[in-house]
Amino acid sequence: xxxxxxxxxxxxxxxxxxxxxxxxxxxxxxxxxxxxxxxxxxxxxxxxxxxxxxxxxxxxxxxxxxxxxxxxxxxxxxxxxxxxxxxxxxxxxxxxxxxxxxxxxxxxxxxxxxxxxxxxxxxxxxxxxxxxxxxxxxxxxxxxxxxxxxxxxxxxxxxxxxxxxxxxxxxxxxxxxxxxxxxxxxxxxxxxxxxxxxxxxxxxxxxxxxxxxxxxxxxxxxxxxxxxxxxxxxxxxxxxxxxxxxxxxxxxxxxxxxxxxxxxxxxxxxxxxxxxxxxxxxxxxxxxxxxxxxxxxxxxxxxxxxxxxxxxxxxxxxxxxxxxxxxxxxxxxxxxxxxxxxxxxxxxxxxxxxxxxxxxxxxxxxxxxxxxxxxxxxxxx
Amino acid sequence: xxxxxxxxxxxxxxxxxxxxxxxxxxxxxxxxxxxxxxxxxxxxxxxxxxxxxxxxxxxxxxxxxxxxxxxxxxxxxxxxxxxxxxxxxxxxxxxxxxxxxxxxxxxxxxxxxxxxxxxxxxxxxxxxxxxxxxxxxxxxxxxxxxxxxxxxxxxxxxxxxxxxxxxxxxxxxxxxxxxxxxxxxxxxxxxxxxxxxxxxxxxxxxxxxxxxxxxxxxxxxxxxxxxxxxxxxxxxxxxxxxxxxxxxxxxxxxxxxxxxxxxxxxxxxxxxxxxxxxxxxxxxxxxxxxxxxxxxxxxxxxxxxxxxxx
Numbered sequence: 001x002x003x004x005x006x007x008x009x010x011x012x013x014x015x016x017x018x019x020x021x022x023x024x025x026x027x028x029x030x031x032x033x034x035x036x037x038x039x040x041x042x043x044x045x046x047x048x049x050x051x052x053x054x055x056x057x058x059x060x061x062x063x064x065x066x067x068x069x070x071x072x073x074x075x076x077x078x079x080x081x082x083x084x085x086x087x088x089x090x091x092x093x094x095x096x097x098x099x100x101x102x103x104x105x106x107x108x109x110x111x112x113x114x115x116x117x118x119x120x121x122x123x124x125x126x127x128x129x130x131x132x133x134x135x136x137x138x139x140x141x142x143x144x145x146x147x148x149x150x151x152x153x154x155x156x157x158x159x160x161x162x163x164x165x166x167x168x169x170x171x172x173x174x175x176x177x178x179x180x181x182x183x184x185x186x187x188x189x190x191x192x193x194x195x196x197x198x199x200x201x202x203x204x205x206x207x208x209x210x211x212x213x214x215x216x217x218x219x220x221x222x223x224x225x226x227x228x229x230x231x232x233x234x235x236x237x238x239x240x241x242x243x244x245x246x247x248x249x250x251x252x253x254x255x256x257x258x259x260x261x262x263x264x265x266x267x268x269x270x271x272x273x274x275x276x277x278x279x280x281x282x283x284x285x286x287x288x289x290x291x292x293x294x295x296x297x298x299x300x301x302x303x304x305x306x307x308x309x310x311x312x313x314x315x316x317x318x319x320x321x322x323x324x325x326x327x328x329x330x331x332x333x334x335x336x337x338x339x340x341x342x343x344x345x346x347x348x349x350x351x352x353x354x355x356x357x358x359x360x361x362x363x364x365x366x367x368x369x370x371x372x373x374x375x376x377x378x379x380x381x
Numbered sequence: 382x383x384x385x386x387x388x389x390x391x392x393x394x395x396x397x398x399x400x401x402x403x404x405x406x407x408x409x410x411x412x413x414x415x416x417x418x419x420x421x422x423x424x425x426x427x428x429x430x431x432x433x434x435x436x437x438x439x440x441x442x443x444x445x446x447x448x449x450x451x452x453x454x455x456x457x458x459x460x461x462x463x464x465x466x467x468x469x470x471x472x473x474x475x476x477x478x479x480x481x482x483x484x485x486x487x488x489x490x491x492x493x494x495x496x497x498x499x500x501x502x503x504x505x506x507x508x509x510x511x512x513x514x515x516x517x518x519x520x521x522x523x524x525x526x527x528x529x530x531x532x533x534x535x536x537x538x539x540x541x542x543x544x545x546x547x548x549x550x551x552x553x554x555x556x557x558x559x560x561x562x563x564x565x566x567x568x569x570x571x572x573x574x575x576x577x578x579x580x581x582x583x584x585x586x587x588x589x590x591x592x593x594x595x596x597x598x599x600x601x602x603x604x605x606x607x608x609x610x611x612x613x614x615x616x617x618x619x620x621x622x623x624x625x626x627x628x629x630x631x632x633x634x635x636x637x638x639x640x641x642x643x644x645x646x647x648x649x650x651x652x653x654x655x656x657x658x659x660x661x662x663x664x665x666x667x668x669x670x671x672x673x674x675x676x677x678x679x680x681x682x683x684x685x686x687x688x689x690x691x
Contacts, residue, residue: 013581017481024477026470027495027555030548031502037513038506176405184399185406193406195677200413202673204609206638207662210645211416214655241416244409274395295501302503304612305638309646328505328612335509335616340517352509356502363501367494 035356042350045120045343051077052343054115054147058102061095114147120343125152139316141325143334143344150347154316158232158324162307163300165236165320166243170300171293173240174247178289181248182255183263183277194252201245209309212238217310224321232324235310239300247296254288254370255281257377287373291366298359298366304328327351417666424663427656433664441622442644442654449661451626455539455634456668458627459614460604462543463550468600470547471554478555479562480584500552504612511545511617533631540630542618549613550603557602561595562588598676605672609665611638637665 044050059067059075067075073083076094086094109115114132117124128137131149142149181193217234226233258281266276282289307326312333314325331348338345435448474492482489520535527533534540565588573583589596611619620633621643627634641661648654 010579013579016581020473020477020481023470023473024482024492026474027492027499027551030551031495031498033514034502034506034510034548037518038509041509041513041517173405173409176402177409180399180402180406184402193410196413197406197409199670199673200409202605202669203413203416204611204638204665204669206609206611206641207420207666208416210641210658210662211419213645214658215419241412244412248409272392272395274392274399278398298501298503302501302505304503304505305642309642328503331505331509332612332615335512349509349513352506356506359501359503359506360498363498364494366501367497371490 035360038349038353038356042346042353045346045350046353048121050120050343050346051118052120052148052150053118055105055110056102058099059095061092061099064092064095109146112147117147119148119150120347125150125347127151128153141314141330143338143347148344150343152347152351154314155325155327155330155351157316157318158314159301159326159328161232161318161320161324162236162239162326163297165233166239166300167293167296169237169240170243170296171247174244174296175251175289175292177244178248178251178255178292179277179282182252183281184273194249197248198245200241201249203241205242205303205305206309208238208241209306212306212310226321228321228323230311230323231321232311233320235307235324236320238306238310239303242303242306243296243300246299247292250292250295250370251285251289254285254292254373257288257374258284259377284377285373287369291369291373294362294366294369298362301326302328302355302359304332308332327355331355420659420662420666423656424659427660428663432657432660436624436626438624441640442648442650442657444653444657447657449637449640449664451623451635452637452640452661453664453668454626455619456608456637459539459543459546459618459634459636460607462540462630463546463607464600464604466544467547467550467554467603468596471551471599471603472558472596474551475555475558475562476584476588478559480580480588496552496555499548500556502549504549504610505615507545507549507613508616510548511541511613515541515544516617537616537618537633538631539618539627539634542614542634545613545617546607546610549610550607553603553606554596554599557599558592558596561592561598564595565591594679594682598679601672601676601679605669605676608672609638609669611636611642614639637661637668641665 039046064072069083072091073080076083076091076098078086105115112132128139128151130137131140131147139151139153140149141151141154177197181190181197185193212234213230216238217229220234220237221229224233255277262280262284263276266280267273271279307324308329311323312325312329313323314330315322317324331351334344335348338348432448433453434450435446436450437443437447441447474496478489478492482492516535516537520532520538520541523534524532569587569591570583573587574580578586614636618633619636619639623633623635641658644654644658644661645651648658
């Protein structure tokens with residue numbers, strides 16, 4: 001009996017093995033669900049089905065029966081399910097509420113052409129507009145007050161500004177440190193340095209944000225003497241602290257995975273350690289370093305708390321010494337006050353979907369690059 | 382070539398550039414040390430038994446009466462509930478990837494790509510996912526199913542925050558477990574199979590006990606990562622202030638990391654709150670670093686053990 005057992009799995013084991021397989025699909029499922037549910041909430045924006053205009057054409061109550069059900073549903077701003085569950089009287093009272101709400105809008109706003117504008121249209125999300133009271137077309141993100149302005153460009157600029165500062169600061173440092181630790185340091189020192197630098201990743205981002213807000217902002221302002229104490233420059237440097245361990249640890253892995261015989265051949269030819277590292281190892285591991293930078297970019301653009309704590313005023317400016325409001329910060333700061341299902345809420349989800357798409361692509365690029373590099377180095381070595 | 386006849390021992394350019402990379406390494410370490418020392422020195426005086434074990438009544442900006450007990454408990458509970466979900470799923474996925482999946486098939490590649498991708502999704506997107514999926518979809522439907530008159534599950538709650546964090550830390554557990562499973566010599570598995578054990582028995586009785594330290598490390602890393610994260614819980618369960626500890630899964634909770642955020646950005650008088658702020662940061666840091674340190678120790682011991690085996 002005992003001899004047989006290795007050959008054929010019992011039915012129960014067969015079942016368990018199938019379950020193991022099913023559970024292993026969870027990672028794929030989760031990525032899919034994230035995409036699905038973030039996109040689902042944002043879909044009306046992407047499809048242009050949202051209407052945020054303050055002043056709308058009012059349909060008198062008597063004409064309710066003349067509207068087709070689909071038109072009525074769109075007019076009341078309901079989902080299909082909500083609409084189906086309502087009886088006629090509820091719909092009627094909703095229409096009354098709508099008429100009353102329209103009547104409450106002050107006459108001054110009624111005359112403002114901006115009040116009739118659907119600010120969630122793509123052209124208003126991306127192109128500048130000369131709003132009433134402004135002297136020239138401007139990019140404005142201002143989801144408060146009577147007329148909500150949802151231009152996304154200032155947020156993109158804010159994210160880009162802080163991310164670029166962070167990368168410019170972090171990448172050279174992290175790559176240099178990776179070269180030092182993997183190629184130049186003695187093995188004993190390396191064993192100490194690697195976990196020490198990776199400890200930086202263990203500092204929660206609120207703590208980095210706190211440090212930047214309380215200490216760095218003041219020190220840097222005294223050093224450089226710029227006007228705004230909390231600006232994109234401080235946020236960018238603090239972001240750099242979060243990016244360094246990411247770039248370092250991937251670049252270091254890539255450099256270490258270059259086969260020993262590359263280095264030995266170079267050293268045997270009389271090259272110094274530095275020449276070997278710079279002219280042989282680094283070129284061989286370059287795709288890995290590139291992947292490290294791409295992942296560092298993903299980390300920086302997705303970081304929320306650091307930028308949220310250091311600067312948050314939404315101004316359209318390319319100067320790093322002005323404040324900035326990034327995509328992530330906007331979502332974090334405004335979601336609490338956005339009405340679920342409303343235009344503001346949906347636009348915040350749309351921002352999240354854009355962010356997800358952005359990091360998805362950069363992760364995929366890094367993944368493919370690393371895979372190829374591993375393949376090539378193993379093939380040759 | 383220019384450098385052909387230069388000996389290894391003396392090369393000015395090499396010396397200069399090597400020095401530069403060394404300096405970069407030192408600078409990074411310097412940043413780390415400055416942050417840690419600054420927090421330790423400024424936070425230490427504010428740390429007391431009273432501070433750690435007090436539930437603040439009304440005003441947590443007040444230096445004399447404030448405490449961080451509900452925040453510590455909230456953080457600990459949300460992280461504990463998370464591990465209950467993430468460890469089984471993560472470990473089973475890793476078992477499939479190392480023991481069953483053909484190593485170079487497209488399917489395995491897709492799972493790996495998904496895991497890597499998940500690791501790179503911004504934490505705020507996890508927060509949105511938690512709100513869109515757990516609260517607005519699962520929670521709302523659960524309420525409808527149970528005929529709750531007022532929303533119980535369809536609003537921010539401890540369980541949803543924990544599940545959101547579980548999704549976020551899934552790749553951490555998978556990667557750590559996979560690593561430890563791969564480090565087990567194939568000879569052990571073969572011996573067990575040769576003795577007549579089935580594959581599942583081999584995994585359960587031979588492979589998993591050997592991988593236990595690695596699984597533990599993964600769990601601890603996930604916990605320390607989740608303990609410091611604030612962005613994913615912002616809309617899924619954290620509360621600005623609660624007068625008592627949360628005791629149901631559908632309750633909201635207070636949180637250490639979020640408390641650091643609140644203290645440093647919403648304080649009416651930053652000079653007044655500075656000591657409590659530093660002390661709170663120190664508590665958070667001690668918590669996450671202690672966990673990280675344990676993980677590093679376990680990993681070092683496992684490596685030593687494996688070296689002995691090899």
